[in-house]
Amino acid sequence: MYRYFLKRLFWLIPVMLGVSIFIFIIMDFFPGDAADTVLGEAASQEQLEAYREVHGLNDPVLVRYARYMFNLLKGDMGISYVTGRDVFKTYMQRLPNTLLLAFTGMGLAIIVSIPIGIITALKRGTVLDATLMILTLLGLSMPLFWLGLLLIIGFSLNLGWFPTGGAGSLKHLVLPALTLAVAKMAMLTRTTRSSMLEVLNADYIRTARAKGVSKKKATLKHALRNALIPIITVIGIELGSSLGGSVLCETVFSWPGVGRLIMDSISKRDIPMVTGCLILTTMIVASLLLLVDIIYAFVDPRIKAQYQRKS
Amino acid sequence: MKLKKVKRRSTFSEIWRNYRKSFSGMLGLVIIVGILATIFVGNFIYDYDTDVIGQNVAERKQAPSAEHFFGTDEFGRDILTRIIWGGRYSLAIGLAAVLMSSIIGVIFGSFAGYYGGVVETIIMRFADIFQAIPAIMLGICFVTAFGQSIFMLTIAVSIGAIPAVTRVTRASVMTVKDMEYVEAARAIGANNIVIIFRHVLMNAISPVIVQATLRIGGAIVGIAALSFIGLGITAPTPEWGAMLSSARQYLRGYDYMALYPGLAIMVTVLGFNLIGDGVRDSMDPKLKK
Amino acid sequence: MEMNELVLDVSNLIVEYVTSEGTVHAVNDIDLKILPQKSVGMVGETGAGKTSTALAIMNLIPSPPGVIRSGKIKLNGYDVLNMKDSELDQVRGSEVAMIFQDPMTALNPVLNIGEQIEESILLHEKVSREKAHEQACKMLEMVGLDRSRVYDYPHQLSGGMKQRVIIAIALCCNPHLLIADEPTTALDVTIQAQVLDLIANLRDTYKTAMLLITHDLGIVAEMCDEVSVMYAGRIVEHGTVKDVFTDTKHPYTEGLFNSLPNIKDRKSRLKPIVGLMPDPTEVPEGCSFAPRCSYATEACFKRRPTLKAFSDTHKASCLAYEDPAFLIERNKHGR
Numbered sequence: 001m002y003r004y005f006l007k008r009l010f011w012l013i014p015v016m017l018g019v020s021i022f023i024f025i026i027m028d029f030f031p032g033d034a035a036d037t038v039l040g041e042a043a044s045q046e047q048l049e050a051y052r053e054v055h056g057l058n059d060p061v062l063v064r065y066a067r068y069m070f071n072l073l074k075g076d077m078g079i080s081y082v083t084g085r086d087v088f089k090t091y092m093q094r095l096p097n098t099l100l101l102a103f104t105g106m107g108l109a110i111i112v113s114i115p116i117g118i119i120t121a122l123k124r125g126t127v128l129d130a131t132l133m134i135l136t137l138l139g140l141s142m143p144l145f146w147l148g149l150l151l152i153i154g155f156s157l158n159l160g161w162f163p164t165g166g167a168g169s170l171k172h173l174v175l176p177a178l179t180l181a182v183a184k185m186a187m188l189t190r191t192t193r194s195s196m197l198e199v200l201n202a203d204y205i206r207t208a209r210a211k212g213v214s215k216k217k218a219t220l221k222h223a224l225r226n227a228l229i230p231i232i233t234v235i236g237i238e239l240g241s242s243l244g245g246s247v248l249c250e251t252v253f254s255w256p257g258v259g260r261l262i263m264d265s266i267s268k269r270d271i272p273m274v275t276g277c278l279i280l281t282t283m284i285v286a287s288l289l290l291l292v293d294i295i296y297a298f299v300d301p302r303i304k305a306q307y308q309r310k311s
Numbered sequence: 312m313k314l315k316k317v318k319r320r321s322t323f324s325e326i327w328r329n330y331r332k333s334f335s336g337m338l339g340l341v342i343i344v345g346i347l348a349t350i351f352v353g354n355f356i357y358d359y360d361t362d363v364i365g366q367n368v369a370e371r372k373q374a375p376s377a378e379h380f381f382g383t384d385e386f387g388r389d390i391l392t393r394i395i396w397g398g399r400y401s402l403a404i405g406l407a408a409v410l411m412s413s414i415i416g417v418i419f420g421s422f423a424g425y426y427g428g429v430v431e432t433i434i435m436r437f438a439d440i441f442q443a444i445p446a447i448m449l450g451i452c453f454v455t456a457f458g459q460s461i462f463m464l465t466i467a468v469s470i471g472a473i474p475a476v477t478r479v480t481r482a483s484v485m486t487v488k489d490m491e492y493v494e495a496a497r498a499i500g501a502n503n504i505v506i507i508f509r510h511v512l513m514n515a516i517s518p519v520i521v522q523a524t525l526r527i528g529g530a531i532v533g534i535a536a537l538s539f540i541g542l543g544i545t546a547p548t549p550e551w552g553a554m555l556s557s558a559r560q561y562l563r564g565y566d567y568m569a570l571y572p573g574l575a576i577m578v579t580v581l582g583f584n585l586i587g588d589g590v591r592d593s594m595d596p597k598l599k600k
Numbered sequence: 601m602e603m604n605e606l607v608l609d610v611s612n613l614i615v616e617y618v619t620s621e622g623t624v625h626a627v628n629d630i631d632l633k634i635l636p637q638k639s640v641g642m643v644g645e646t647g648a649g650k651t652s653t654a655l656a657i658m659n660l661i662p663s664p665p666g667v668i669r670s671g672k673i674k675l676n677g678y679d680v681l682n683m684k685d686s687e688l689d690q691v692r693g694s695e696v697a698m699i700f701q702d703p704m705t706a707l708n709p710v711l712n713i714g715e716q717i718e719e720s721i722l723l724h725e726k727v728s729r730e731k732a733h734e735q736a737c738k739m740l741e742m743v744g745l746d747r748s749r750v751y752d753y754p755h756q757l758s759g760g761m762k763q764r765v766i767i768a769i770a771l772c773c774n775p776h777l778l779i780a781d782e783p784t785t786a787l788d789v790t791i792q793a794q795v796l797d798l799i800a801n802l803r804d805t806y807k808t809a810m811l812l813i814t815h816d817l818g819i820v821a822e823m824c825d826e827v828s829v830m831y832a833g834r835i836v837e838h839g840t841v842k843d844v845f846t847d848t849k850h851p852y853t854e855g856l857f858n859s860l861p862n863i864k865d866r867k868s869r870l871k872p873i874v875g876l877m878p879d880p881t882e883v884p885e886g887c888s889f890a891p892r893c894s895y896a897t898e899a900c901f902k903r904r905p906t907l908k909a910f911s912d913t914h915k916a917s918c919l920a921y922e923d924p925a926f927l928i929e930r931n932k933h934g935r
Contacts, residue, residue: 011439018440029456126666141581143532145539146555146573153566164562203705209660210700211720211769212693215685225710244445251540252559262448263540268454278448286443301710301753 004297008290016283020210023278024065030279032269033057034081068275077279078272087276091258096286098257101249102242104173105180113185117192121200122219132189134286139186148179148243148252176253184238191234195227202226229300236292240285253264325382329593334450336589342582346398353395364388364547371566384554385561386547390568399548401579404461405531408468413523415469417516418477423477424484431481438474446471447536454542464543468533472526480519487514517594525587528580535576551576606674607809608634608657608696609775613671615652615661622881626652626666628833630809634777639803639883641841642822643856647877650813651701653830654779657811658692659683676776694724699799701782703762707754707781711779713740713748713765717772724773739768743798760791764798771802778803781813796823817856821845826913829853832878832888835907838912847931849916851893854930887919895920896929 013078035043037049043051052058056067071078077087106178120129154174162175199205200223208218247259258281265273297303330336367387375382381390423434441449444501450467457463535552537543544550551572558568615627627649634640639920642650655661656668659680673680676695682687707716717736721727727735733778737747743764756763763783770778780799784792800823812823819823820827820841827844829837829852837850848854855873862868875892878884887893890900895918905917 014436015443016441018436019443022440022444023452026452026456031455043655057363137404137581137584138577140526141584143382143535143552143573143576143580145536145552146569146576148564149555149559149573153562153569157563157566172498203700203702204708206660206771207700207706208708208719210658210698212689212691212723213719214689222708222711229710232767241445244449247447247451247540248536264729266451278444278452281448282444287446299710301712302755 019282027275077276080273082270084269091280094258094261098246104177106239108181109184113188114192117189121193121196136186136189143182144249145252149173195230199223199227240288316346333589333592335585339582339585350398382567393549400550401531404534407465408530409527412469412472416473417480418481420477424481438477442474468530524590526581607636611672614669616667617665619665619684626885630835634809637807639824640826641824642813642828648830649833654781684850693720694773696777697775698779699770699783702786712751714751717769720769739772743768779811837916843914852889854928868924
């Protein structure tokens with residue numbers, strides 16, 4: 001099993017390497033550089049050039065990349081052009097906020113979607129099923145940022161229950177988490193439903209019933225355990241996309257997370273910050289997906305065996 | 312033994328016949344055709360400078376009324392007009408992006424699946440790299456680096472999906488390559504490369520097509536999202552996401568400004584999702600909901 | 601239980617499947633009676649209604665779209681069709697057990713085989729977990745598998761081994777009736793014989809009655825005491841193996857025998873029965889087999905035959921026998 005884990009970890013490294021190269025190169029195309037940002041608009045050409053020489057900004061791409069990676073390995077991702085603070089530390093300060101939002105939203109979605117998905121699968125073809133299919137379809141079609149605005153209009157401005165933005169208390173968390181949750185709920189309910197439907201038709205369910213297993217037990221013990229396997233993958237992917245796509249939700253609710261950080265940094269041309277944020281976010285999302293893969297391997301004995309045999 | 316030539320119905324009419332049976336598919340088609348028709352007609356009714364971006368201070372911020380069905384915005388412009396005009400951006404870029412990602416993805420995926428070996432490894436590693444970076448961030452990077460032209464925006468929206476399409480196509484091609492009916496086709500003497508090619512491609516492509524139709528909605532939301540955060544189409548152009556962005560300042564008291572553009576997005580995406588459902592039901596008879 | 605009390609008593613069973621394309625008449629009024637420790641074979645082509653009969657006996661017909669329109673099924677005295685599901689759960693697995701056709705998909709992939717056998721034991725017998733585990737290991741040995749495999753997962757076993765596990769699950773609670781639905785059809789020919797032997801041995805050891813569903817007449821001859829021949833949802837002939845094999849009455853049964861390749865006569869062509877089984881969504885007026893029957897007369901298309909007794913044990917439904925001198929080809933040559 002550990003072989004599998006290590007194998008996947010080793011795969012992660014070249015990918016991250018590729019990612020860092022890509023990000024670094026694309027950053028080169030960003031308008032402005034350190035000299036522009038630090039010295040400001042008033043600086044003269046000579047001052048800008050001098051700055052660039054001193055800080056090695058005119059060196060070829062590979063040299064700069066190598067320098068960056070070397071520092072990265074030391075844990076140094078540079079300092080922000082704008083605030084002068086350490087990139088890594090700033091990111092780490094904001095990360096918990098994004099994680100809180102993503103996990104809360106996902107958690108809510110899971111709690112609601114899985115039972116509903118199971119129920120609609122069992123009651124397939126009924127009015128309840130049809131209603132829920134329509135609702136989830138509407139949920140899937142709704143843009144997340146619009147939903148956020150609607151919730152603000154409804155619950156914040158009209159009812160005054162929650163603040164319109166920012167963070168700091170549980171009240172601040174409700175609307176953003178709800179927004180995220182609803183988007184995920186639609187997708188997750190459908191996934192659960194179709195996974196359950198597929199499993200409920202399987203032969204081994206019939207075998208279980210022929211053994212005398214009650215309908216309820218056959219559904220919960222036999223069917224659900226099998227149905228959950230693909231659902232776990234979907235949850236992992238959605239969680240990854242919540243972390244990566246937190247930009248939208250955080251913008252709508254002025255939530256002080258990593259997504260807002262990236263947007264602010266981009267508008268301020270804070271290149272080290274943007275580079276650092278992108279690399280770190282990608283690393284986190286990739287690690288999360290790796291974790292999901294491993295959980296998947298544990299839960300599905302067929303995959304587990306596949307990798308056990310290989311080692 | 313001579314084979315009688317039997318009149319074959321083309322696959323397209325076969326698929327269309329199945330599609331017609333799908334309620335959601337037809338409903339979606341109605342919605343989208345309706346939207347397209349509205350945008351088309353709107354193009355001739357409205358004039359860009361006067362109706363769409365022309366400011367009319369006297370009529371600012373009016374709530375929905377008989378004269379202005381969706382109200383007016385902070386510059387006095389009729390929101391309904393702007394929504395109808397603005398639809399072209401979301402639809403055009405959304406559809407173009409899906410087309411782009413599908414074509415590029417299919418090309419790369421077919422190469423990877425068919426040739427295998429080094430070619431496959433290189434292509435799939437690149438796919439891994441681009442898939443590791445969250446899609447929105449890829450889009451944001453591209454736009455910031457290369458500008459907000461329509462072309463760039465299309466690339467930015469499409470880029471997130473290319474790795475996934477590549478993966479699916481590769482898997483499809485690899486499966487179909489070895490399938491028995493390809494061998495069977497050869498066995499009955501169908502040594503016509505085109506027939507085999509057609510068998511392989513037709514079957515490998517169908518999941519891609521199904522997924523592509525389901526991705527259109529996401530692409531439309533994608534361009535709206537980029538505009539919403541200021542990195543897509545910007546004011547005064549009435550792209551739906553951009554309209555939502557400007558509406559943020561006026562949520563208190565003028566909530567209709569945020570309601571209608573978002574509703575437009577939702578209905579359009581809903582239409583495409585329904586079409587996607589219809590396409591899936593009609594192309595894959597094995598997949599019963 | 602008295603020796604004469606039937607293990608299985610099915611009468612007037614009608615099973616339909618209501619679909620959007622029409623109602624499928626799967627089982628059209630059949631009777632079936634099995635005495636304790638006897639084995640009855642049910643023969644017929646695919647789609648004749650055999651599996652539906654088996655599922656109906658356990659009241660496991662998938663309920664949309666399947667419907668048991670009428671019938672009475674008594675299993676060891678239990679009135680199966682009128683019992684609540686929770687009561688039936690006790691009967692399934694302990695009084696009657698079933699072996700399904702495809703071993704590859706019949707086992708739950710995420711549970712190991714020990715657990716799957718134990719589950720059956722724990723459901724019907726009041727024993728501890730450890731005892732159940734021990735019994736499961738014993739069952740594995742009884743079906744010819746090493747007990748060390750008790751923690752293996754289904755995907756680690758071959759098709760034949762999986763089928764053995766399924767047999768172990770079926771017999772672990774010592775049911776009075778074993779329903780085997782084409783237990784060897786999906787297996788390699790070499791494994792088939794082994795599995796059939798296993799079933800036969802265990803059946804004798806446990807003194808279980810058996811309903812063996814198959815399309816293979818050879819298997820019936822080997823394993824069964826009586827045979828029911830099914831066509832288009834009806835039983836067209838029923839008798840002891842001797843009756844049906846040596847004194848075949850129904851033209852369809854004759855057709856089945858004729859379509860077997862004859863190793864002594866390698867030169868002549870195979871003689872399949874011409875045509876196909878009728879569309880199950882349409883029930884014809886007369887005899888369902890008439891369109892394919894070489895003895896059919898006009899009356900056969902209009903009037904449906906009923907089962908007529910030729911002896912205590914043998915009956916068949918064919919209008920041709922209204923003429924007492926009628927003999928089918930097979931019997932004319934005094935085989």
